[in-house]
Amino acid sequence: MNLLDGKIAAQAIKHELKIEVAQLSTEGKKIPHLVAILVGNDGASETYVAAKVKACEEVGFKSTLIRFNEQEGEFHLLNKIQELNNDPDVDGILVQLPLPKQISDEQVINAIDPDKDVDGFHPISIGRMVQGLPTFVSATPYGIMLLLKHYNIETKGKHAVVVGRSNIVGRPMSILLSNNTDPGNCTVTVCHSKTKNIKELCLQADIIVAAIGKSEFITADMVKEGAIVIDVGITRVPDSTKKNGFKLKGDVAFETVAPKCSWITPVPGGVGPMTIAALMMNTFHSCMQKN
Numbered sequence: 001m002n003l004l005d006g007k008i009a010a011q012a013i014k015h016e017l018k019i020e021v022a023q024l025s026t027e028g029k030k031i032p033h034l035v036a037i038l039v040g041n042d043g044a045s046e047t048y049v050a051a052k053v054k055a056c057e058e059v060g061f062k063s064t065l066i067r068f069n070e071q072e073g074e075f076h077l078l079n080k081i082q083e084l085n086n087d088p089d090v091d092g093i094l095v096q097l098p099l100p101k102q103i104s105d106e107q108v109i110n111a112i113d114p115d116k117d118v119d120g121f122h123p124i125s126i127g128r129m130v131q132g133l134p135t136f137v138s139a140t141p142y143g144i145m146l147l148l149k150h151y152n153i154e155t156k157g158k159h160a161v162v163v164g165r166s167n168i169v170g171r172p173m174s175i176l177l178s179n180n181t182d183p184g185n186c187t188v189t190v191c192h193s194k195t196k197n198i199k200e201l202c203l204q205a206d207i208i209v210a211a212i213g214k215s216e217f218i219t220a221d222m223v224k225e226g227a228i229v230i231d232v233g234i235t236r237v238p239d240s241t242k243k244n245g246f247k248l249k250g251d252v253a254f255e256t257v258a259p260k261c262s263w264i265t266p267v268p269g270g271v272g273p274m275t276i277a278a279l280m281m282n283t284f285h286s287c288m289q290k291n
């Protein structure tokens, strides 16, 4: 069993970006600028946004964190997005999801200029990805592709089973893996909550991407010998022995599944750091279109 170590791969990507940004700076060119919007005080969202801002600092990007309180109306958020769309200094805009109930995710995503949609959630970005055109690919599936690339994992002709069909992970992942690219060129099966024979399908998989949001859903009896397993899950499970009161669990029962795998991602330290590295890549490319 080999680890697909997201910390190492993300560090390598951020190192390259740091060099590129330093070069831009030397040449007096524009430095990438990411704006993150956080509505409310959800603990997990706070952690994710803080990690994104920290990554910007690491690679030398400019970052701005804009906070709205939990009660904020959609109108104010949409106005702010419009202002950022029109600001030539801003390369990337991300609104951390989930949003409070009174705000429509869809309206907010649709309001972001597709040229600044570094989360890759806008229907135009998704449409372009489906057609295999250059675009911003959402950070988690893009990060997984970068991770497969970093470890030179051969995916061509393999059967990938993606468990989960969310707009953010499962759906784009299934498309990227089936595209005529490297990594890619997989035969893809998408499983979801209504799939009847998930275990049988997973047993046929050369590659499993677990993105269902249920801790330890993928057990050893669902995984064939030598499979490659990518765990997107990150559930907070109460744990009184931990200082913060919880531990992070993936969608894969790592201890029993890992011995069967040729490659597997740990949680934490697998897909998570890659998601952030991918966001940095998208922001960098957005900036380069202006430089």
Ligand code: GUN
Pocket: 094, 095, 096, 097, 098, 119, 139, 140, 168, 275
């Ligand atoms: N919530 C969970 N994942 C993401 C992400 O990749 N981007 C944003 N904006 N919100 C999220």
